[in-house]
Amino acid sequence: MLxxxxxxxxxxxxxxxxxxxxxxVALFALAAVTPPIPLPGKSYDHMxxxxxxxxxxxxxxxxxxxxxxxxxxxxxxxxxxxxxxPCGSRxxxxxxxxxxxxxxxxxxxxxxxxxxxxxxxxNIDGQMSWAGASEVSKGLFSSIRTLKDLEGKPSLVFxxxxxxxxxxxxxxxxxFDGEPGVVKGLIVGTGGSALSPIPKFDPDxxxxxxxxxxxxxxxxxxxxxxxxxxxxxEAMVDESGRQVxxxxxxxxxxxxxxxxxxxxxxxxxxxxxxxxxxxxxxLATALTDAEFARTQSxxxxxxxxxxLLGLLCFAWAFRPDRFIMQQLFAHK
Amino acid sequence: MNGLTVGLWPGALEVGAxxxxxxxxxxxxxxxxxxxxxLTFGSLDWLPQDRLGSxxxxxxxxxxxxxxxSAILGLAxxxxxxxxxxxxxxxxxxxxxxxxxxxxxEPLVPxxxxxxxxxxxxxxxxxxxxxxxxxxxxRPEDRYALLLFSSAPMPVVPFTQHGEVVQAGIAAGGIGxxxxxxxxxxxxxxxxxxxxxxxxxxxxxxxxxxxxAAQIDDAMRQRxxxxxxxxxxxxxxxxxxSALSLGLNANENDGNVPEAALHRFLQSTGVPYxxxxxxxxxxxxxxxxxxxxxxxxxxxYVERIPRRELSAACFALAMLAGLLALFVRLxxxxxxxxxxxx
Numbered sequence: 001m002l003x004x005x006x007x008x009x010x011x012x013x014x015x016x017x018x019x020x021x022x023x024x025v026a027l028f029a030l031a032a033v034t035p036p037i038p039l040p041g042k043s044y045d046h047m048x049x050x051x052x053x054x055x056x057x058x059x060x061x062x063x064x065x066x067x068x069x070x071x072x073x074x075x076x077x078x079x080x081x082x083x084x085x086p087c088g089s090r091x092x093x094x095x096x097x098x099x100x101x102x103x104x105x106x107x108x109x110x111x112x113x114x115x116x117x118x119x120x121x122x123n124i125d126g127q128m129s130w131a132g133a134s135e136v137s138k139g140l141f142s143s144i145r146t147l148k149d150l151e152g153k154p155s156l157v158f159x160x161x162x163x164x165x166x167x168x169x170x171x172x173x174x175x176f177d178g179e180p181g182v183v184k185g186l187i188v189g190t191g192g193s194a195l196s197p198i199p200k201f202d203p204d205x206x207x208x209x210x211x212x213x214x215x216x217x218x219x220x221x222x223x224x225x226x227x228x229x230x231x232x233x234e235a236m237v238d239e240s241g242r243q244v245x246x247x248x249x250x251x252x253x254x255x256x257x258x259x260x261x262x263x264x265x266x267x268x269x270x271x272x273x274x275x276x277x278x279x280x281x282x283l284a285t286a287l288t289d290a291e292f293a294r295t296q297s298x299x300x301x302x303x304x305x306x307x308l309l310g311l312l313c314f315a316w317a318f319r320p321d322r323f324i325m326q327q328l329f330a331h332k
Numbered sequence: 333m334n335g336l337t338v339g340l341w342p343g344a345l346e347v348g349a350x351x352x353x354x355x356x357x358x359x360x361x362x363x364x365x366x367x368x369x370x371l372t373f374g375s376l377d378w379l380p381q382d383r384l385g386s387x388x389x390x391x392x393x394x395x396x397x398x399x400x401x402s403a404i405l406g407l408a409x410x411x412x413x414x415x416x417x418x419x420x421x422x423x424x425x426x427x428x429x430x431x432x433x434x435x436x437x438e439p440l441v442p443x444x445x446x447x448x449x450x451x452x453x454x455x456x457x458x459x460x461x462x463x464x465x466x467x468x469x470x471r472p473e474d475r476y477a478l479l480l481f482s483s484a485p486m487p488v489v490p491f492t493q494h495g496e497v498v499q500a501g502i503a504a505g506g507i508g509x510x511x512x513x514x515x516x517x518x519x520x521x522x523x524x525x526x527x528x529x530x531x532x533x534x535x536x537x538x539x540x541x542x543x544x545a546a547q548i549d550d551a552m553r554q555r556x557x558x559x560x561x562x563x564x565x566x567x568x569x570x571x572x573x574s575a576l577s578l579g580l581n582a583n584e585n586d587g588n589v590p591e592a593a594l595h596r597f598l599q600s601t602g603v604p605y606x607x608x609x610x611x612x613x614x615x616x617x618x619x620x621x622x623x624x625x626x627x628x629x630x631x632x633y634v635e636r637i638p639r640r641e642l643s644a645a646c647f648a649l650a651m652l653a654g655l656l657a658l659f660v661r662l663x664x665x666x667x668x669x670x671x672x673x674x
Contacts (some may be wrong), residue, residue, distance in 0.1 A: 012662050018421075021396075021658040028403060028651035032644050092500065093505075102432070103507035104480070104488045106500045108602070112638075116497040119490045127488045146557050203484065245561050304407050307647050309401045311358065314396060318361040 003148030004029040020317040030158055031303040041298030043088040044288060045107055046185075050074060051160035052095045052126050052132035054211070055256040057199045060192035069199070070190040071126065073277070074159045079118055080280035088298050089113035092154060093120055098131035098139040102145055107154050127205045131177070132221055140266055144176075145182045155292045156185030156272065163191075166217040181271030184292055185198055189276045190285065191258030198256050211254045212227045213228030218253045345642075348409030355404045362396035362657070365379060385664065387578065389527035393658025399653035407644030414639040420632050423473040424535040426489060427565075428613035429523040430502070431542035432480040435574065436460070456572045457510065460541045463501050468498050477526050478502065481519035482511030487526065499618075516540075516594065519569075524559035533632035536565045543572040545594040557601045566604035569595075573609060580609050 032222055050056075051244065061073035065084035068076070103219055140158055147156050168174075204237065236281040260276060267274040275286040338350040347353065365431040454462075468476055478489040478501040488501045523538045535579035538560075548556070559568065571580055571591060598605045 019656065019659050021654060021661055024399075025651055026656055028399070028509040028647050028654050031403075031406070031645035032651055034562055092504070094504070101503035101508060102480075102486075104486070104501065105497065108496050108500045113494055113497050116489065116494050117494050117604045118494070120497070120501075123487045123490065128484055130513065131482045151505065229427065233369075301641075301643065303643060303647055307403050307406055307650070310650065310654070311355070311400055311407070314400050314403075315361060317356050318359070318364070318396060320364065323405070 015037065017317070020313040024310040024313035025271060027306040031305075031307035031310065032090055034301075034306065036299035036301050037182070038296045040298035041088065041300065042086055042288075043090075043296050043298070044085055045090045045101040045154040045294060046287065046292070047094060047107060047150070047158045048078060048146055048153040048157040049091045049096050049101050049159065050124055051134070051139075051158075051190075052098075052124065052129050053165065054126060054132070055134060055161055055163035055165065055191070056199050056201065057126055057201065058191060058196050058256045059199070060196050060243075060257075061190075061193070063163040068262070070161055074188070075124065075147075077277060077280040077283045078159075078285075079121060080283035082110055082117060083115065084288060085110050085203040085204050086285040086295060086298070090152070090154070091117055093117075093124065094143070095124055095243040096136075096139045096143065096158070097129040097162065098133045099135040099142065101139065101143040101194065102130075103146070106150070107152065115276070125205075126201060132165075134163060135174075136160050136162055136164050137264075140270065141174065141176050141178065141189070144178055144185075147160050147183045147185075148178070153183070154180050156183050156326070157188060157264070157287065158185065158272070159277070160186040160263070161191040161256060162189060162263040162266075163256045163257075164262075165253065167220045167253055176269045180269065183270075184272070186273045186275055186286055186289070186292075187263050187267045188286070189258050189263045193257055194308070195252055195257045196256035200252065201287040209251050213251060213254045216254045217229065218237060218251055226264055230255055252277070344412065346411055346413045347405070348411055352404060352408035354409070356401070359397050359400035360402060362393045364398070388660055389664055391656050392664070395653045395660065396657035399650045399657060402653060403650040406643040406650065410646055412642060415637045416580060417637060418632060419651050421473045423471060423475070424537050425475045425477075425527070425530075425533070426476045426537045426539055427479060427491075427523045428468075428502075428659055429479045429481060429485075429538055429540045429542075429659060430460065430464070430505060430625070431457075431514065431516075431519075431544075432482045432486075432510050433506060433544075434512055435512040435514075435543050437510050438574070452568045454559055455572070456543050456574075457505060460570070460572060461505050462503050464539075465499055466543065468495055477524065479519065479523055481515065481522070482503065483513035483515050485515075485519045485522035487522065491526070491530070504561075507543040514542070514544060514546050516542060516545050517552040520556050521552065521559055524556060524563055524565050527561075527563035527565055530563075534563065534630060535622045536563060538567045540567060540569045541572070542569070543574055545590040547588075547590050547593060550586040550599065553597055560601055560603045564603070567598055567601075567606075569598065569605075569607045571595075571607055571609050582605055 013022055050071065056071040056074075057069045059067040059069050061068045061070060062077055063073055085091070087110065088109050090107035091110050092103065093105045094101050096102075104124070105117075108117065109119060140160075143156055143158060147154060162174040200208040200211050200215075202208055205256070258276065260274075264274050266272075273284065273286070273289065277283060338347050359486070398615040423609075447511075468474075472493070472495055475488070475491045475493055476495075476498045477487070477491045478498055480486040480488055488504075489497055492498065520538070520540065523540070528534055541624050573579060582589040582593055595607055
């Protein structure tokens with residue numbers, strides 16, 4: 001025969017010593033069986049486009065105490081920033097050169113493809129480039145046009161130093177003909193504020209020193225006028241028929257710095273944000289701006305709530321009493 | 333991916349939310365000596381020691397501590413991290429070398445039809461991408477790498493079994509127009525070099541998908557041949573024929589037919605080589621099926637076992653241990669004072 005009667009046990013169940021434990025056990029059971037519940041959560045969908053033109057090889061960042069080029073630093077920062085994106089977010093990669101975007105990978109989910117995303121990012125370098133020109137404005141505008149029609153409408157993260165090659169005429173510039181803000185996104189300006197020489201590489205990636213002043217176009221096509229052609233020294237005219245000023249060579253196009261006013265201007269034309277790349281943390285914050293967030297249902301675990309309550313019940317049931325305190329202080 | 337993960341047992345256990353572990357001292361509470369317990373059987377010295385009773389009480393206290401410990405581990409997000417297991421299956425390592433030149437944007441027109449008259453066909457690139465996508469989906473055990481090329485080879489996805497990523501790379505080929513130039517020689521070399529410094533673990537294939545070719549100079553031919561031999565790579569060329577192309581078997585007397593020249597060069601390399609001349613979408617499908625049929629050699633591959641959350645199991649253990657503690661409390665006689673009060 002059992003030493004306890006059922007009635008006795010039931011009456012004890014309601015006792016102050018036992019009740020917290022009974023409640024806790026029920027709460028633990030609840031915690032164990034609560035399935036992940038879809039709740040609205042934030043996620044981000046970015047198509048990251050990296051400028052891979054030669055000015056991105058300029059060494060004006062430092063990484064682990066060593067000089068780092070803009071592209072490497074941008075890649076490093078992006079790799080770090082990926083970690084701060086919540087699961088369910090998606091990232092795709094593209095590169096910019098000449099005047100256009102070349103998509104390498106459409107956006108994929110970050111958590112399950114993290115290593116592949118990093119491996120693909122690390123493959124991106126200047127050797128992929130298919131042309132020497134770097135028409136940033138046109139590249140940005142065409143990227144926006146391309147993304148507008150893309151499935152899932154990712155936001156654009158355009159990483160560039162804003163260095164236009166050939167240079168733009170100070171007044172006559174490509175215009176954005178799309179609707180600002182249709183594609184959301186961020187221009188990430190890379191580079192330092194001081195002019196630095198641009199390393200030169202051959203198509204196989206072997207270094208060839210630095211670009212020299214006479215090796216690059218120092219003036220834009222419009223300012224050069226028709227020199228050399230049959231028109232001789234005839235100046236070009238703008239849309240209203242006024243003569244365009246000629247020969248405003250700045251002579252520093254072989255050097256490069258971050259053209260942030262130009263990029264800010266492009267950002268305001270296209271309705272994008274502008275962010276100067278200074279650290280992976282700041283980039284992560286910029287990438288998770290509320291404007292880019294989309295709400296989607298994310299399976300959320302709620303088991304922790306009853307489990308925590310159950311734990312507190314146990315802690316209450318075994319809370320230190322006066323006896324413990326006496327013991328503790330008696331030994332002092 | 334938020335926050336930091338701390339490995340508890342390197343490679344075997346980790347917690348996703350380590351801050352919860354600060355609650356661990358709470359789990360010691362039940363083990364502390366208590367007045368209640370002292371009183372239960374401490375007042376009458378001359379009674380024989382109740383061994384069973386003390387063992388029961390000790391069990392209850394340990395069970396309670398265990399319940400709290402498992403609840404805290406569950407809160408901290410105990411998990412088995414993603415691991416990789418070596419397995420041997422059937423399949424191949426396939427480097428997809430995909431032409432991204434502008435001519436791939438043109439429609440793929442069946443033989444004998446005039447492209448100018450008939451514009452209702454899918455572009456060559458789209459057909460190739462769709463079939464490659466289906467191919468990669470159908471053979472999940474294979475490992476794929478993806479390399480795009482135009483004037484320069486662009487390695488996109490290194491060898492991976494993550495089908496989703498390969499599909500995303502293939503799909504990205506459909507965004508925007510193609511590039512203007514085609515340097516198939518450098519692309520082939522880069523494709524063969526993808527296998528460099530990889531342990532040989534099964535059949536290796538370059539799946540070249542292109543609609544044309546360019547002349548390759550002798551130096552480059554030698555480099556390509558050496559790289560193919562060194563890495564023991566078979567080449568499968570899915571040649572998507574342009575409407576006006578003379579085809580791979582054009583006679584040398586027909587003049588400059590770069591695709592025929594490349595075909596002869598690849599035949600002469602000595603590595604397994606097969607060309608599939610695809611005149612229409614159906615033929616491309618057959619070509620892919622042929623690769624599918626021929627390449628099923630044993631392949632060592634790594635199977636990824638995804639991360640397993642153990643929180644629910646922890647809470648279940650907490651419940652069981654808690655049940656035991658509860659039972660002990662029910663079974664043991666509480667301190668006389670409390671019993672009389674309740």
